[in-house]
Amino acid sequence: xxxxxxxxxxxxxxxxxxxxxxxxxxxxxxxxxxxxxxxxxxxxxxxxxxxxxxxxxxxxxxxxxxxxxxxxxxxxxxxxxxxxxxxxxxxxxxxxxxxxxxxxxxxxxxxxxxxxxxxxxxxxxxxxxxxxxxxxxxxxxxxxxxxxxxxxxxxxxxxxxxxxxxxxxxxxxxxxxxxxxxxxxxxxxxxxxxxxxxxxxxxxxxxxxxxxxxxxxxxxxxxxxxxxxxxxxxxxxxxxxxxxxxxxxxxx
Amino acid sequence: xxxxxxxxxxxxxxxxxxxxxxxxxxxxxxxxxxxxxxxxxxxxxxxxxxxxxxxxxxxxxxxxxxxxxxxxxxxxxxxxxxxxxxxxxxxxxxxxxxxxxxxxxxxxxxxxxxxxxxxxxxxxxxxxxxxxxxxxxxxxxxxxxxxxxxxxxxxxxxxxxxxxxxxxxxxxxxxxxxxxxxxxxxxxxxxxxxxxxxxxxxxxxxxxxxxxxxxxxxxxxxxxxxxxxxxxxxxxxxxxxxxxxxxxxxxxxxxxxxxxxxxxx
Numbered sequence: 001x002x003x004x005x006x007x008x009x010x011x012x013x014x015x016x017x018x019x020x021x022x023x024x025x026x027x028x029x030x031x032x033x034x035x036x037x038x039x040x041x042x043x044x045x046x047x048x049x050x051x052x053x054x055x056x057x058x059x060x061x062x063x064x065x066x067x068x069x070x071x072x073x074x075x076x077x078x079x080x081x082x083x084x085x086x087x088x089x090x091x092x093x094x095x096x097x098x099x100x101x102x103x104x105x106x107x108x109x110x111x112x113x114x115x116x117x118x119x120x121x122x123x124x125x126x127x128x129x130x131x132x133x134x135x136x137x138x139x140x141x142x143x144x145x146x147x148x149x150x151x152x153x154x155x156x157x158x159x160x161x162x163x164x165x166x167x168x169x170x171x172x173x174x175x176x177x178x179x180x181x182x183x184x185x186x187x188x189x190x191x192x193x194x195x196x197x198x199x200x201x202x203x204x205x206x207x208x209x210x211x212x213x214x215x216x217x218x219x220x221x222x223x224x225x226x227x228x229x230x231x232x233x234x235x236x237x238x239x240x241x242x243x244x245x246x247x248x249x250x251x252x
Numbered sequence: 253x254x255x256x257x258x259x260x261x262x263x264x265x266x267x268x269x270x271x272x273x274x275x276x277x278x279x280x281x282x283x284x285x286x287x288x289x290x291x292x293x294x295x296x297x298x299x300x301x302x303x304x305x306x307x308x309x310x311x312x313x314x315x316x317x318x319x320x321x322x323x324x325x326x327x328x329x330x331x332x333x334x335x336x337x338x339x340x341x342x343x344x345x346x347x348x349x350x351x352x353x354x355x356x357x358x359x360x361x362x363x364x365x366x367x368x369x370x371x372x373x374x375x376x377x378x379x380x381x382x383x384x385x386x387x388x389x390x391x392x393x394x395x396x397x398x399x400x401x402x403x404x405x406x407x408x409x410x411x412x413x414x415x416x417x418x419x420x421x422x423x424x425x426x427x428x429x430x431x432x433x434x435x436x437x438x439x440x441x442x443x444x445x446x447x448x449x450x451x452x453x454x455x456x457x458x459x460x461x462x463x464x465x466x467x468x469x470x471x472x473x474x475x476x477x478x479x480x481x482x483x484x485x486x487x488x489x490x491x492x493x494x495x496x497x498x499x500x501x502x503x504x505x506x507x508x509x510x511x512x513x514x515x516x517x
Contacts, residue, residue, distance in 0.1 A: 058420065059420075060416055060420075077419065078416065078419045078420040079420070079422065080420070080421060080422040082420070083420065083421075084416070084417075084420045086413060086416075086417070088413060090411075090413040090414060090416065090417035091417075092414060092417070092418075092432075092435070092436075093436075093512055093513065094435040094436070094438065094512045094513070095512070096512075103418075103421055104421035104422050107418070107421055107422050107423045107427070107431065108422040135511070135512040136512075137512070137513075137514045151421065152420075152421075155421055155422065
């Protein structure tokens with residue numbers, strides 16, 4: 001059956017939505033195996049089902065057909081083991097940075113000394129020590145996304161699901177956060193599933209790039225990125241890969 | 253930096269005082285010294301207000317009674333308001349979050365909402381008798397709807413993303429109300445409380461106008477029958493000041509509780 005090294009097994013998953021009396025196929029017969037510690041990018045134009053797939057892994061949607069399993073156990077409701085980082089952050093505006101980061105451990109009834117220690121560690125890790133007592137509306141977009149990342153890490157997520165997390169940020173902030181994310185990934189050996197429509201971002205970050213295509217949404221390619229890290233977007237090999245995926249996605 | 257702030261502050265106070273001062277001047281020159289003015293000049297009103305508050309000018313039936321009337325009105329306003337909040341907050345939360353309760357109660361409440369509070373007065377007098385209880389009931393009714401409507405709005409309009417985030421972080425469905433719904437709807441609830449308290453002050457005067465012995469509405473009505481217009485205006489000024497102070501206190505509380513909200517903090 002399933003490979004015991006797989007943290008995630010997605011087998012023949014189809015997702016249909018009801019839309020004004022017609023069934024829309026958001027994702028058709030998708031299969032994917034993901035190993036622990038892998039950094040996987042799902043890439044494709046809008047309507048290719050990449051976010052739907054991510055939301056099914058998160059437990060926010062249920063598949064119409066097929067099976068999603070984590071450590072060979074079927075995925076049910078959302079839970080702390082699969083931390084989600086949303087593009088619009090989803091921070092609790094009434095809580096400070098610290099309280100947002102400590103929200104998960106506190107909600108799960110961890111002792112307060114442990115919550116405080118965990119909170120401090122992850123607020124420091126994302127470089128927001130000085131802003132620990134600030135409220136979300138006082139932060140920039142990049143800082144908010146740091147809080148959102150720290151929040152799932154503090155909650156002992158095994159898989160971090162990221163839905164175009166840097167899509168709303170300016171280029172400079174995005175580059176910084178990409179580097180920080182790679183640092184954190186290297187240090188923690190988390191499994192990251194990262195949805196994006198930016199080819200360069202995918203090549204910069206991923207061990208594997210899963211290319212998806214719309215109408216109906218499906219997986220069309222699944223390729224390893226063998227470039228050594230740290231990767232340099234001005235490198236000719238990087239460029240060759242960019243051309244390769246660009247051709248696959250149909251814009252030249 | 254601080255010097256500039258305080259200068260801006262002084263400037264704002266000066267600007268805010270412009271309108272009332274101009275109005276006082278206009279009032280003074282259009283009423284003072286005329287033999288048959290029905291509206292007393294501002295200085296007479298000032299004298300009357302002083303007599304109402306401390307006595308020693310006219311020494312009549314009204315001298316030094318302002319505190320008694322103010323306390324009576326304030327206690328009815330806050331009593332009715334607190335009772336309204338105690339009913340409207342839980343009811344609003346239930347209507348907002350429980351579909352069954354919404355289907356059962358919302359149409360009736362929406363149907364009764366357009367009825368002006370003042371239209372309830374005759375009925376209130378029949379049910380509660382002529383006296384302070386009717387006034388108390390009207391205040392309750394006046395404060396009830398703003399609190400209810402804003403509470404329903406607040407708990408219904410929680411960003412769905414926040415539920416997803418909370419569940420993903422391990423909040424159990426039964427804890428969502430306390431962890432997400434309540435804090436997220438606090439700004440709306442607060443707006444409702446502030447509006448409700450404002451309405452309570454509007455309604456108190458109508459409530460006290462029939463058969464109530466004490467209260468600012470009562471002396472306004474009584475003084476009108478005696479053609480003591482200075483007392484009528486003094487009562488109006490007192491209500492204005494008390495309403496302003498009570499709104500200011502609520503706003504201070506809001507600034508403390510809603511520091512996180514860009515609209516309040």
